[in-house]
Amino acid sequence: MRSQIESFLVVAGVIAGGVLVNVPLAVGWFYGNLSPYIDSYFIASLGRENHTAGSLWMTSLWLLAISPCLVLSGYMVRYIGPRWTLVSGMICFNVGIFMSYFTLKSSFVSLHVTLAVMTGLGCGLSYSMTLLYAGTWVKSRVGLATAAVSCTLGGGALFVNLAITFYINPHNLQPDIFVGDSTYFSQREIIDRVPTVFLVIGGLSSGCHLVAIFLMRHHPDFDKYKNSARKSLENGISSTNLTDKSVSKTASYASTGTSYTSAANDCENKSSCHEGDLPDGTKDLTEQELQLSPGQVLKSSAFYLISISVALLMVGYTIELSMYKQFGLVYIPDDYFVANIGVGINIVVAVSRILWGYTLDIFNVKTMFIAVTSSHTILSAFWYFTPLANRWLYLFCTLALQASFNGIMIVAPVGVLRLFGKEYYLINYGMTFSVSNVSFLTIPQVAVIVRATLGWYWLFCLVPTTSLLALILSLCLPKFPQQ
Numbered sequence: 001m002r003s004q005i006e007s008f009l010v011v012a013g014v015i016a017g018g019v020l021v022n023v024p025l026a027v028g029w030f031y032g033n034l035s036p037y038i039d040s041y042f043i044a045s046l047g048r049e050n051h052t053a054g055s056l057w058m059t060s061l062w063l064l065a066i067s068p069c070l071v072l073s074g075y076m077v078r079y080i081g082p083r084w085t086l087v088s089g090m091i092c093f094n095v096g097i098f099m100s101y102f103t104l105k106s107s108f109v110s111l112h113v114t115l116a117v118m119t120g121l122g123c124g125l126s127y128s129m130t131l132l133y134a135g136t137w138v139k140s141r142v143g144l145a146t147a148a149v150s151c152t153l154g155g156g157a158l159f160v161n162l163a164i165t166f167y168i169n170p171h172n173l174q175p176d177i178f179v180g181d182s183t184y185f186s187q188r189e190i191i192d193r194v195p196t197v198f199l200v201i202g203g204l205s206s207g208c209h210l211v212a213i214f215l216m217r218h219h220p221d222f223d224k225y226k227n228s229a230r231k232s233l234e235n236g237i238s239s240t241n242l243t244d245k246s247v248s249k250t251a252s253y254a255s256t257g258t259s260y261t262s263a264a265n266d267c268e269n270k271s272s273c274h275e276g277d278l279p280d281g282t283k284d285l286t287e288q289e290l291q292l293s294p295g296q297v298l299k300s301s302a303f304y305l306i307s308i309s310v311a312l313l314m315v316g317y318t319i320e321l322s323m324y325k326q327f328g329l330v331y332i333p334d335d336y337f338v339a340n341i342g343v344g345i346n347i348v349v350a351v352s353r354i355l356w357g358y359t360l361d362i363f364n365v366k367t368m369f370i371a372v373t374s375s376h377t378i379l380s381a382f383w384y385f386t387p388l389a390n391r392w393l394y395l396f397c398t399l400a401l402q403a404s405f406n407g408i409m410i411v412a413p414v415g416v417l418r419l420f421g422k423e424y425y426l427i428n429y430g431m432t433f434s435v436s437n438v439s440f441l442t443i444p445q446v447a448v449i450v451r452a453t454l455g456w457y458w459l460f461c462l463v464p465t466t467s468l469l470a471l472i473l474s475l476c477l478p479k480f481p482q483q
Contacts, residue, residue: 010217014137017215018130018149021086023156024205025093025123027115028059029349030157030164032321033342034197036175036329037168040185041194042108043177056322056444061116062123063314064440069124070430076125077132077426086129086216090209093122097202104195115198127153128426131413133216135422147357147410154406155350158343160201165339167200168193172336175329182326183333291421297428302419305473306412307435309373312470313408314436316380316463318443320405321345324398327456331387332394341395345402352403356410365415366477372407373471379404380463384456 035058069089076085096118103110130149138145169190175183185191297303324345328338360368379401387394416429443462451459 011137013215014133014217015145015148017212018133019152019156020208020212020215021090021126021130022149022153023208024097024160024201025119025127026152026154026157026160026346027062027119027123028317028321029154029346030160030342031058031062031115032323032325033161033339034164035322036182036184036325037164037190037194037197038104038111039179040175041104041191043179043184044186044191056318056447058112058116059318059322060440060444061112062120063318064437065117065120066124066127067430067434067437067440069121070128070433071427072430073125073128073132074424074427074430077129082129082132083213083216083218085125087213089122089125089127089129090213091122093119093126094202094206094209096122097198097205100198101195101202104198123153124430128430129216131429132426135417135425137217144354144357144361146414147353147355147360150409150413151350151353151357153409154402155346155353158346158350160204161339161342161346163200163204164197165336165342167197169335169339174333174335183329291423292428293424294427294431297420297424297431300420302478303428303432304435305477306369306415307432309369309470309473309477310408310412310432311436311439312466312473313373313376313405314439315443315466316376316401317405318439319447319459319463320380320383320398320401323447323459328387328394328398330456332391334391337391341398344395344399348399348403349406352406353410356407357414360410360414364479365411365418366474366479368407368411369415369474369477370471372404372411373467373474375404375407376401377464377467377471380460380467383463384460 073085073089076088080088096114099114099118100111103114127150131146134145134149169185171189173185173187173190175185177184177186292300324341325338328341329335332338356368356372379397383397383401386397412432413429416432417425420428446462447459450462
């Protein structure tokens, strides 16, 4: 009984540590609230004609920086271990936040380097480690464990958003100047507080990470990653120890969403099935998942269907989180109300991810992919019209959109884990997410052109269009093996 209690406390501590790691990481979720203040600062400093307001590059570069670090973390774990990989990410993130105090005073471009690129690199390393810790310590209910630690990547921005709003604009002053079709602040008491807000955010972040690092405990399975890396260097072969014939078979099993276990179950139910019907070398491994290397994953059609679907949904994410406040202030001239939409988003992110994770342990991954993409398509089709009708309808639709989108943040990593196995999980998930770089690189420029030439309506039409394409691809996915 005592050992069970101790084991439970260790697992609970690891989950709590993962939550604390992710609380301050979500720059993409709090920048939508921060961006009008930053744009107001540069407009006041440089003049409205010398600053391009409403840029989406900050969020896109942040997401772009996360992608390579998801892949890099998989390799770092094999050589320096999960703990030092996590510490490296924390240091990179917090240095980026504190440095933004100085780069803001320098230029808008240099601010992108610290607030977007450096924090994105740190976020990628840190977030991937929380997924690894959760998936390793919690053997069952992987979906719920993943949701528990990842819910604060976005949900944790609730506290950051509150700190930003009440620190910069404690008296709820209203935007008083128009630049194009957006409104901004010119009051000195707001402008003067913008640089020091990064010191406040950095203090909150550093405190969370210091506590978290003591809660994240080593798991015996982590040693397997280092051993696998050492064997690969010594033998020059994949640590999966599959024969060449087995490699081709496992790739085909992945492309159809079939695991070793399900293949074995099929054989048990067919009297005509023989040993040769299972992949070579798996007679004693039928209770294990596939362990596909990155090279094998790249041969799977499922990889491309998942990756492109995620990339298409990221178009909506970039526009929604970057523009909800600027667009809302055009029709709802109440900074506190629109800022509180950001607070509501953070709450919805946390709650919805838990619900998605719980549901994912019940239903097949393909079903959940379809649920995410279809709901996001329907809701985004009506989003533009909601502030024209009522501020509360705009609030509801924005929150519902975020609840829908955040399903992909749970469904995609768990889908990769179940379909391709645990051994190369971080690298394979990083590759899946990296395809979204196409969206992160193109959408900021496309959005500026569309908004300048055609207006808000046609910009928002991009979201349901890309979501519909993601839905079509989701329908083509294979049926995923259950855990």
